[in-house]
Amino acid sequence: MINSVTSEQSGINRLPNGAGAAAVLSAGLGAMTLAVVAIIADHSAAFKKLMIFYTPTGPLSGVTSLAVIVWLLSWVILNAGWKRKEVGVWVMTVGLALVAISFILMFPPVGDLF
Amino acid sequence: MEITSRSLWTLIHGMGFGTVYLLACSGAFVEFYRRFIARTGTIITSDSPFLKIYLFAMTLFAWIAVLTGTYVVYPWYRATPPPGTADLSGYPQKLLMSHAAIIGWHSMGMEWKEHVAWLVPIMITMAAVVVAQYGSDLRNHRRLRTAVLVMVLFSFVSAGLAGFWGAMINKYAPVTGGTTLTLMNGETR
Numbered sequence: 096m097i098n099s100v101t102s103e104q105s106g107i108n109r110l111p112n113g114a115g116a117a118a119v120l121s122a123g124l125g126a127m128t129l130a131v132v133a134i135i136a137d138h139s140a141a142f143k144k145l146m147i148f149y150t151p152t153g154p155l156s157g158v159t160s161l162a163v164i165v166w167l168l169s170w171v172i173l174n175a176g177w178k179r180k181e182v183g184v185w186v187m188t189v190g191l192a193l194v195a196i197s198f199i200l201m202f203p204p205v206g207d208l209f
Numbered sequence: 210m211e212i213t214s215r216s217l218w219t220l221i222h223g224m225g226f227g228t229v230y231l232l233a234c235s236g237a238f239v240e241f242y243r244r245f246i247a248r249t250g251t252i253i254t255s256d257s258p259f260l261k262i263y264l265f266a267m268t269l270f271a272w273i274a275v276l277t278g279t280y281v282v283y284p285w286y287r288a289t290p291p292p293g294t295a296d297l298s299g300y301p302q303k304l305l306m307s308h309a310a311i312i313g314w315h316s317m318g319m320e321w322k323e324h325v326a327w328l329v330p331i332m333i334t335m336a337a338v339v340v341a342q343y344g345s346d347l348r349n350h351r352r353l354r355t356a357v358l359v360m361v362l363f364s365f366v367s368a369g370l371a372g373f374w375g376a377m378i379n380k381y382a383p384v385t386g387g388t389t390l391t392l393m394n395g396e397t398r
Contacts, residue, residue, distance in 0.1 A: 115353040151284030
């Protein structure tokens with residue numbers, strides 16, 4: 096309790112929020128990629144075939160691999176740019192919003208609307 | 210007492226790593242609350258690496274659960290039977306799709322589960338790395354702390370959904386087959 100109050104008041108050892116914000120936003124981008132690519136694969140036979148990275152698993156292998164690639168790549172890039180910076184709160188809000196939207200899009204009755 | 214190798218893998222995936230992950234979520238929430246929200250003052254220095262190790266263990270469980278699900282169990286679930294196969298019991302997806310009364314377990318359940326489950330390792334990996342990077346300094350970043358906590362909550366709900374649908378699908382169309390393993394020899398009566 097005492098430590099946290101002292102730290103907040105003095106600002107000593109306070110890390111910039113950039114690295115954390117990069118992690119949150121990239122997680123949102125990864126989640127959104129997963130939802131959007133899954134919907135596209137569901138509606139396009141050609142794209143669905145393209146997403147078969149591993150035949151026994153089918154298109155799910157490509158959809159999830161693509162999402163993981165986008166997530167990690169965006170994390171590395173954003174982290175490199177922001178790790179020593181203080182970024183706006185909007186970054187965290189956008190990251191959370193992307194996860195929430197992708198969560199809703201993954202619900203089949205919603206995904207089937209597109 | 211026997212079990213098939215495919216049933217065993219399904220067990221390892223769901224009741225093993227999946228269930229352990231779900232149980233671990235409650236501990237993560239308690240630790241988050243204790244350290245960053247309640248600030249009870251009971252956290253001693255030697256206690257500080259606990260949450261980092263705990264979240265990385267959860268990350269490991271989450272990755273093993275989704276990777277075994279996607280690359281070990283799911284191929285057996287979606288296997289295509291040879292033309293003219295009447296008994297679809299070894300082909301869970303086709304079995305579910307062959308009856309209007311149970312098709313929803315695939316079209317709704319599996320379609321949802323196979324995607325939403327992948328949110329779990331993404332969210333918890335992110336949370337583990339942020340907690341490792343910031344440590345106790347996370348107390349000074351209210352918005353970041355809230356975002357991480359919400360992400361862990363998303364991972365918990367996603368894991369719960371995946372677990373629920375997985376259990377129900379396996380109830381109506383179990384993944385079976387493979388080598389039969391004898392766990393115990395019982396006595397016939």
